[in-house]
Amino acid sequence: MECLFCSFIKKKREHNGGYPFLVLNETENTVSFLSTDFPRKEDGHVLIIPKKHFKNIGDVPKKTLHELIEHVSLFAKVLRKNHEGCNILLNDGYSAQQRIFHVHFHIIPRDKRDGIIMKLWKRKKMPIGKFIELSKSLKKDVEKYAKRKS
Numbered sequence: 001m002e003c004l005f006c007s008f009i010k011k012k013r014e015h016n017g018g019y020p021f022l023v024l025n026e027t028e029n030t031v032s033f034l035s036t037d038f039p040r041k042e043d044g045h046v047l048i049i050p051k052k053h054f055k056n057i058g059d060v061p062k063k064t065l066h067e068l069i070e071h072v073s074l075f076a077k078v079l080r081k082n083h084e085g086c087n088i089l090l091n092d093g094y095s096a097q098q099r100i101f102h103v104h105f106h107i108i109p110r111d112k113r114d115g116i117i118m119k120l121w122k123r124k125k126m127p128i129g130k131f132i133e134l135s136k137s138l139k140k141d142v143e144k145y146a147k148r149k150s
Contacts, residue, residue: 003053003100003101003102004100004102005049005053005100005102005104006053006102008021008033009031009049009051015036016036017036019036021033022034024046024075025071025074025075026051027067027070027071028067029050029051029052029063029064029067029068030048030049030050030051030064030067030068030071031048031049031051032046032047032048032049032071032075033046033047034046034047035047035106043082043083043109044079044082044083044107044109045106045107045108045109046075046079046106046107047104047105047106047107048068048071048072048075048104048105048107049102049103049104049105050064050067050068050102050103052064053102054102054103055101055102055103056092056093056103057090057092057103058092059103060103068103068105072088072105072107075107076088076107079107079109082109083109083110083111084110084111084112085109085110085111086107086108086109086110087106087107087108087110087118088105088106088107088108089105089106089108090103090104090105090106
């Protein structure tokens with residue numbers, strides 16, 4: 001079965017409920033459109049996706065990734081004209097609650113009293129020694145990965 005977003009790009013389908021897929025903006029490798037999933041009020045939850053299918057952010061080539069970030073930045077500026085801020089979300093992987101496995105950024109306009117509650121995790125206290133140990137371990141992993149890529 002073809003990915004929902006790939007179907008949109010190929011103009012093969014509409015949103016659920018018969019809402020049309022309408023492009024808001026596009027670049028060579030990215031496209032943005034209005035989501036039909038509104039958290040509280042109908043005021044501009046935008047999705048930005050690569051035109052080609054990439055399951056996770058780490059799979060996206062640099063050129064497309066740069067276009068995605070520029071596209072996200074553009075919509076953050078556009079939405080700030082009528083709103084106080086915005087949430088920019090990317091769920092990357094099933095455990096991170098990604099349900100459509102095509103990389104996509106959510107841009108959700110926000111205002112002080114909009115009533116939208118972003119779910120927060122319960123904070124855990126970590127001993128300083130463990131914090132330093134974890135930082136060193138992650139730094140090593142990043143250095144190894146960067147060397148393999150060059």
